[in-house]
Amino acid sequence: MPPPGPASVGWWIMADLDISGAIAELRSTFSDIKAVLDEERLRADIARLSEAAGAPDLWDDPDAAQKVTSQLSHAQADLKRITETESRIDDLEVLVEMANEEGDEETQVEAKKELASLQKLVSELEVRTLLDGEFDELPAVVTIRAGAGGVDASDFAEMLQRMYLRYAEQHGMPVTVHETSYAEEAGIKSTSFEIDAPYAFGNLSVEAGTHRLVRMSPFGAAGKRQTSFAAVEVVPLFEQVDEIEVPENDIRVDVFRSSGPGGQSVNTTDSAVRITHIPTGIVVSMQNEKSQIQNRAAAMRVLQSRLMLVKREEEAARKKELAGNIAASWGDQMRSYVLAPYQMVKDLRTLHEVNNPSAVFDGDLDGFIAAGIRWRKRQQQETED
Structure with a gap:
């Protein structure tokens, strides 16, 4: 005092x-x-x-x-x-x-x-x-596929699936899992799920791209770091796509039994449906509904949504080419998740990073999504200027 x-x-x-x-x-x-x-x-x-x-x-x-x-x-x-x-x-x-x-x-x-x-x-x-794009208000279909990295990549794909499902849960967004293909040893080969909420596409579209994981592999030799990859695709889900007609000759429809982890049968009838669009190679699988007819209708809706997006992207690319301004795409490895030798998740486009991967994998994506939306808006404005 x-x-x-x-x-x-x-x-x-x-x-x-x-x-x-x-x-x-x-x-x-x-x-x-x-x-x-x-x-x-x-x-x-x-x-x-x-x-x-x-x-x-x-x-x-x-x-x-x-x-x-x-x-x-x-x-x-x-x-x-x-x-x-x-x-x-x-x-x-x-x-x-x-x-x-x-x-x-x-x-x-x-x-x-x-x-x-x-x-x-x-x-x-x-x-x-900032979500003022043509499709930003729509629900989204998210597809995750394991990439290079063997078992670690399959495990990483499942980690990403859980991450997005937790994000949707925390924001009160209803989710319907369309299809999941499980890997033999661990994790998943691929998964597709619908997030049926306004602006789901606008928010999650910035998550599309190649994700990279660096960690000490729990599946390989002890003490060895492993890098693995997974691809995330996000498309808007259109309520109806009247302008996209898909001739029967352009698709191949396969039916099979729905299955869970390890191939365990969860359905005694061939109700799951896989539709392959032959001209583009796009494949959509659906096993969520109880009947083959319902699964086929749902799969066709997703296929048409993907074809609609492809059509719009091709039109936009042609316009840019005619204007003499071909902007680079976001490219591979848009985000890195590093668990060893240090802890960090970093977006390579926006440079937004956090030092708590556990929280990110538990669905804490708001910072990354906000930074991605702002980054995308700046890219659009620079292109227009």
């Missing part, structure tokens, strides 16, 4: 917490976000969907009913996020004023924590406004 005297008078009085500039910047950014998300449009959509959800014959068509209730739920969640964020910014200003009036250190600490929380939330909302 300092000695009494003029120089020490009021030494214990806390300085005012001055974060007014940060709050003003936060409010300005949020105002722009609110304009893009269009609160009035959201309210109108909720009114329209609520009326549709209350129709007495809604569940006569379960698929249509599910779509209406899902859209309503997500619109309500978006509106709630906007109104609660605005309310929290207002409350933060009051909290800062209270902290300064009362000279309360605990309240100041609370205000700083709330500011950091709101900055993170507004940043996430801002990323949402």
Whole structure:
């Protein structure tokens, strides 16, 4: 304690917490976000969907009913996020004023924590406004295939499958696993699953590419590092693809029994379906439904979605070629997961990295996805300029 005297008078009085500039910047950014998300449009959509959800014959068509209730739920969640964020910014200003009036250190600490929380939330909302691509609002079909690396690659593919399923679970996104082909020793050869939520494609499309794992192999010689690869494909799932016709002569349909790990039979009939599109070589397998007819219909929907995306990509490539500006693709090894000799996950496009691979494999992908969306937007703007 300092000695009494003029120089020490009021030494214990806390300085005012001055974060007014940060709050003003936060409010300005949020105002722009609110304009893009269009609160009035959201309210109108909720009114329209609520009326549709209350129709007495809604569940006569379960698929249509599910779509209406899902859209309503997500619109309500978006509106709630906007109104609660605005309310929290207002409350933060009051909290800062209270902290300064009362000279309360605990309240100041609370205000700083709330500011950091709101900055993170507004940043996430801002990323949402960048999802303005033609297909960004659609659900997604994610396909993972083991690449080079033997058993480690199969195991890595299964790790990635779990990672994306956990991500979807944490964000309340319904998932339907279409097909999984298990490897003989460990892991999976491939898997395909649908994430049926608005903007699933917009968010997860930045995950497409080649993923690399470096670790001490649990399957090989002790003390030896192993590098393995897996490919992730993400396509939008279209509700209907009338403009894509698939002639019967262009496809080969094979039926087989659904199976689980190790080839264990889980179905006594040949209900699983594999469709091969002969001109492109695209293969779609489906074993989730109980009947062969249902699996074939679901597989055709996914095939048409993939063909639609191929068609659009070819059109975009032709336009770039005619314009004399052929941009490089994202390329291989878009992300590295290193477990030995150090711990790190790094995206090689955005340079976003974390030192906690366990959290990433447990579905903590928000940072990588946000960085990927921002990176993609910058690439698009540079191309347009």
